[in-house]
Amino acid sequence: MTKFAIRGLLSRKLRTALTAIAIVLGVAMISGTYVLTDSIDQAFDRIFTDIRKGSSAVITGRSAFDLSDGSGVTDPTLGESLLGEVRELPSVAQAEGSVDSDATQLIGDDGKAVVSGGAPNLGFSIANGDSDFNPLTLVDGAWPGPNEVVVDKETAADQGFEVGETIGVQAEGPVERVRVSGVVEFGSGLTIGGATLAGFDLATAQRLFKKVGRLDEIAIAAKPDAPDAELVRQIKEILPPGAQVKTGNEQAQSDSAETSEFISFLQTFLLAFGGIALFVGSFVIANSLSITIAQRTREFATLRTIGATNRQVLGSVMVEALVVGTLASIVGLFLGLALAKGLFRLFDAVGFTLPNSGLVFEPRTIFVALAAGILVTFLASVYPGFRATMVPPIAAVREGASLPDEPLDRVRSTLAGALMTGVGVIVGVVAITTTPGNSLVSALLAVLGLVLTLFGCALFPSRTLGAIASCALGFAALVYGLFVPGLGTTSVLLWMGVGVLLVFFGVARVTTRLIPSLAAFMSPIARWSVFALLVLFWPFFTLPYWLLRYGAWGPGAPGKRVLAFVGGALLNPLILVLVLAMWLRKGVTHWAPEWPAEFPSVIPDRSTTRVGSENARRNPQRTASTAAALMIGLALVTLVATLAAGIIASFEGAVNDLWKNSDSDYAITAQNNFSPIPIDAANAAAQAPGVVAVMNVRTGEVRAFKETIFATAVDPTARELIALKWKDGSQDVFANLGADGVFVDDGYADSNDLVVGSPIDVTFPSGSTETYVVKGIFDPPTGGSPFGNVTLSTEAWDAKVENPRNLYTFIAIDGDENDANTRALEEALAEFPNAKVQTRQEFIDNQIAGLSSVLNILYVLLALSVIVSLFGIVNTLVLTVFERTREIGMLRAIGMTRRQVRRMIRHESVITALIGAALGIVLGIVLAALLIARVDFLVFSFPTTQVIVFVIAAVVVGIVAAIFPARRAAKLDPLQAIAYE
Amino acid sequence: MSESHNGAVVVARDVTRRYGEGETAVDALRGVSVNIAAGEATAVMGPSGSGKSTLMHILAGLDKPTSGDVELAGTAITQLGDNALTKLRRDHIGFVFQFFNLLPMLDAKENILLPLTIAGEKPADGWFEQLVADVGLTDRLSHRPAELSGGQQQRVAIARALVSKPTVLFADEPTGNLDSSTSHEILELLRRSVDEYRQTIVMVTHDARAAAMAHRVLFLADGEIVRELGESSAHDILSVMEEVSAA
Secondary structure, three states: HHHHHHHHHHHHHHHHHHHHHHHHHHHHHHHHHHHHHHHHHHHHHHHHHHHOOOOOOOEEEEEOOOOOOOOOOOOOOOEEHHHHHHHOOEEEEEEEEOOOEOOEEEEOOOOOEHHHHOOOOEEEEEEOOOOOOOOOOEEEEEOOOOOEEEEEEHHHHOOOOOOOOOOEOOOOOOOEEEEEEEEEOOOOOOOOOOOOOEOOOOHHHHHHHOOEEEEOEEEEEOOOOOOHHHHHHHHHHHHOOOOEEEEHHHHHHHHHHHHHHHHHHHHHHHHHHHHHHHHHHHHHHHHHHHHHHHHHHHHHHHHOOOOOOHHHHHHHHHHHHHHHHHHHHHHHHHHHHHHHHHHHHHHHHHHOOOEEEEOOOOHHHHHHHHHHHHHHHHHHHHHHHHHOOOHHHHHOOOOOOOOOOOOHHHHHHHHHHHHHHHHHHHHHHHHHOOOOOOOHHHHHHHHHHHHHHHHHHHHHHOHHHHHHHHHHHHHHHHHHHHHHOOOOOHHHHHHHHHHHHHHHHHHHHHHHHHHHHHHHHHHHOOOOHHHHHHHHHHHHHHHHHHHHHHHHHHOOOOHHHHHHHHHHHOOOOHHHHHHHHHHHHHHOOOOOOOOOOOOOOOOOOOOHHHHHHHHHHHHHHHHHHHHHHHHHHHHHHHHHHHHHHHEEEEHHHHHHHHHHHHOOOOEEEEEEOOOOOOOHHHHHHHHOOOOOEEEEEEEEEEEEEOOEEEEEEEEEOOOHHHHOOEEOOOOHHHHHOOOOOOEEEHHHHHHHOOOOOEEEEEOOOOOOOOOOOEEEEEEEEOOOOOOOEEEEEHHHOOOOOOOOOEEEEEEEEEOOHHHHHHHHHHOOOOOOEEEEEEEEEHHHHHHHHHHHHHHHHHHHHHHHHHHHHHHHHHHHHHHHHHOOHHHHHHHOOOOOOOOHHHHHHHHHHHHHHHHHHHHHHHHHHHHHHHHHHHHHOOOOOOOOHHHHHHHHHHHHHHHHHHHHHHHHHOOHHHHHHHHHH | OOOOOOOEEEEEEEHHHEEOOOHEEEEEEEEEEEEEOOOOOOEEEOHHHHHHHHHHHHHHOOOOEEEEEEEEEOOOOOOOHHHHHHHHHHEEEEEOOOOOOOOOOOOOHHHHHHHHHHHHHOOOOOHHHHHHHHHOHHHHHHOOOOHHHHHHHHHHHHHHOOOOOEEEEEEEOOOOOOOOOHHHHHHHHHHHHHHHOEEEEEEEOOOOOHHHOEEEEEEEEEOEEEEEOOOOOHHHHHHHHHHHHOO
16 A cells, blocks of 8 residues: 555655646746846946946036937037047046947948847947047957957957958948957956947047047046046036036946836836736646645545644645745746846847846845745635635545535625625725835735735635626726726736736636536537647657657567668657657666557547547536636737737738828838938939939937927928828928928827917927927828828928938839839948838838737747646646546546547647637737727737637647646556556 | 357466565465356455455456466467557456446446447447346436436446447446445346346455356455355355355
8 A cells, every 4th residue: 555655645746846837937937037137237237337437527418308219319419629628627637539329330241231130239439449438358459540440259250350351331421441450348248239349440430420520428537636526517617508527427327227227127028927927827726726625625524523623724735835835936936047048048039139247146036036936826725725624524434525616605705705806906996096106015005906806706606706706897997997098107007917817817717617618619629620730740750759669669570670760760850869768768767668559540539539528528617727827828929919910900001001192112221120320321322223202201309398209300202202191281291391390190289289380399409499380280090100290391300400310211213113123222222231122012021020029029928828827737637637547447447548548638638728728819809909999000900820820839738738647647557547546 | 259169268377466576575366277158157256365356357457467378258368468458358348346437427328338439339230229228227328427326327337348248247346335235136137148148247246145146156265266166045155255264
């Protein structure tokens, strides 16, 4: 009997490990996020501190309002004469002026611009390589002289740039050829992500950036005995308007402000996915605990008969859960370190390289990750724990005793449920509506309210009633968050998050009632989809596996076996590794692989699927909870896919509308599709043979009505090249803007009470303010406006903005779209490698391409919760196989083969996965439709391809989840299975 | 129904079975030879630990002997692999268990047909109807096991064992979980299957009344066959049992 005791213990150990995986992954995501963002933060901090380390004070141009990076306008520049004046000041030991540009393209040997996702291409001047102002150190070569450049180590290595070689560089003007004088890196040796560095001497940089006689900043070192404050005071006295001075530290902080904002966004974004994984994990834990508690009914009853109190039974369950939760959280914490590395790679792989100066492991990471993991495990175990206390002592002596289904007396539990739900709702609503007070406290209160509401809904004696209450509250929160005007972003997100979680919970609970019919419906789908997938896999996996095993252990002539082995190895070398591992195991443990193995067949087997589908139906609550975990992941994936399909469809519609009645044939944008490009590029394109008209759209930030807004400027040729829907005005507005006219979109006009003829004051970054007259109001197409809120003529824009840049350019050409025209335009743009000529469809596709890398990141992150739910299925199946040991033994005894047993388990698994997928996909589409109904510029589009892929993915999840439990079931010895108990 | 040369459908020669190794090894069977004749009911009796269940498991191909040979329906089964054994069980063996072992989510009809379903076969015309009429379940076919009494569940189990017309039906304490009047009905039913269908039955039991329905009773003690009786009364069997247990 010790044999069975050990077996029981082992299976318990396995169950514990499987349950823990759900928590491990969620906690790993949280700790990984913190490690990742802390590491990026540290890297950026080092960069910015490095840059300012030699500066006591820094003078920069000051724009009239804060500008965001890459908006198309930059801070105003300083006159070069200021540098001389600064050097005369008594406290100044040394001062150097410099210019920079974040769009300095290095041209690779292939003639193409070196770009890496959205990372900046930094160009700057190095006045004196050996001065303390220079954060860079030489790895090779020398500091740049006239017409020379130094490049960073990574780019040099990637592109094969060598000292002495001549390469192309392009900033504001056409490509220039410069000599590589050296290779540099940051002093602290950190990597800078995908950014490229190009350093020039001052005169060369000023020429390239079109800033001759101008400076972007002046770095100043104080004399050793002069305090920084005194230095700043002296500088302020000579400072011209439009310039500002900061100490080195202040400047470093303001440099890093924007990246800090980005990092904190990234942190919240990734934490959300960790939270989702933990939420899914809580379903898995609650489900596994419920199953094991049901299986241990007699054990608890025996405890009760020998005098254990309810409280002791509850305590034993909770302690067990807490131990699992704590161990899992510790493992997850450290797995997070590995995950952070993985995330660096992931972002790298999608072209979004992040800077890295080593992983940072803060105490805060340890605290939050452990607390979250343990808390979620604890909460998930409360309900199953209470169920265990419902076991009456009499169950110890009854054959086949099971847990009472409806525990408390109905009236009392309805009241308790209603009360708890009510309190939860009140706490949650108060927490969210008072967000501005303290966001951490109110977020914690919101979570508390949510948890209370969930438990309240679970307390209702009628499962359906509780589920409906939960769903209703969830949708109410969603609709409120989405459609009530005037809520802050945080409130909207909180309402939506809470609403979605409540809906998930409600659907998961009500699903129990639907499982029998859903399982019956899914059974044939499961059978045929598995069949179809296995047919596809057969030649690459199933057949080579059989051949290799035949070769290794099969009967028959050596020649035949060698042939089979070689054939199998050729078909799939990976399987060869697997079989070699089996062979090694055989040598070590005398484990004998079974032979003869049946020749692999994929023909569906009605009898096993029949029993499998009945198995999926016999315990609806178990199947429902297992499927619910997968449902959550798939609902979110579908939500994302549906939104993306909506965005793409709307955008395509918008571009087609704009181009439909216009003469435009081509578009020009930057290689990365969104960075503003120098206007020289469009001017060069205009010289191409056959060009009829060119329309440039400039972009940048301005201030109007006390708000910073995106403004655009457009050429008069827009009259023919872009077709707008005018609310007031006509296409002629484009031609009639002149020096003082603007047009605005109707939303902006409404919120600022603008009509044609209204005056509007626009402040530019330089600080100058000009009054314009509204000459037209247009209705932006669904899918996004081609213009900002306010649009000027390019003529008026260029008079006010230093270094104006184009966002995009449309071109009309004789003969419309054709290969010769494409070639002509490309030739005209040969000197501007960062400019890309595109046809209408290419333009649409390219604009959407940016979306798809964001999508890929989202899919990968959501895959984590799908993996958690996969382990949930594995867990349920392992427990189920354990519970049905005797039944499986009987089936084996009356003639079921091992393969049939495996298929039976697999069928149950695939049905569960398909139920999860069906619910998730429907729910995801409903949620997306709700969001799209809220957002004006989106139209609903059904993501057919993606949905098909998700269903296939669910089937694969089902198949993969069943592998291990099915093997365990098939290995059961029929004799022991019958003799069991 | 295939029979070997001497008219036996199951032949065991010098079968031993040892559990464990070294000093703690237990010999469950110490050289048992037995022929099970076709069309007869054979009861195997013995005190607890006598090896009667082990013998049945080995004869049915569920367990492997440490030494010796077993032939079932003319096939030597001791060297067969798992798949071959499974096929053999499908074609030649039916089982009746003490705890019925029905699938709770299938109704009576589906449970009875399960061995054929697993094998991908259908019952011959009229055979299923005749069988359920014989076991008296015609009006219970759409009930699930939970809706059936213990006796009815065991009838379903017997019908399930008979539906594939096996060479041998093995019954492991078929009345062990039933009250005495229900036990009587079940034993009647088993005996009728021998008389009417010439079904070969091997039954392990410690119930003398159950053994009394057999044509032949084997007594095991300490892993060896110590006595054998022909068709006998429960009283005679009981007194032999007492002798055997006392020895």
